[in-house]
Amino acid sequence: MKHKLIIVDGPSTVGKSSISKNVYRQIARENKALWLHEECQDHPIRKGEFSAGDIRSTEGMERNRLQMLSKWRLFSSKL
Numbered sequence: 001m002k003h004k005l006i007i008v009d010g011p012s013t014v015g016k017s018s019i020s021k022n023v024y025r026q027i028a029r030e031n032k033a034l035w036l037h038e039e040c041q042d043h044p045i046r047k048g049e050f051s052a053g054d055i056r057s058t059e060g061m062e063r064n065r066l067q068m069l070s071k072w073r074l075f076s077s078k079l
Contacts, residue, residue, distance in 0.1 A: 005072055 008020040027033045052067035053060025 005076070 053063030
């Protein structure tokens with residue numbers, strides 16, 4: 001399986017963690033997989049995640065998004 005990033009998003013208490021963990025379990029049956037929950041220690045993108053731009057502006061949040069994608073690319077290249 002080629003590297004894939006699956007992001008589960010939504011409001012509180014709708015089951016994002018449960019869904020993502022179950023998707024991980026299904027994928028991990030046949031492929032090497034990692035489940036990185038937003039609260040896990042040493043998460044590859046959480047440290048300084050909003051340090052690239054002002055979170056109160058669209059431009060700042062776009063810079064933060066691009067920084068996070070860059071961190072994911074770097075992380076996945078080491079797998």
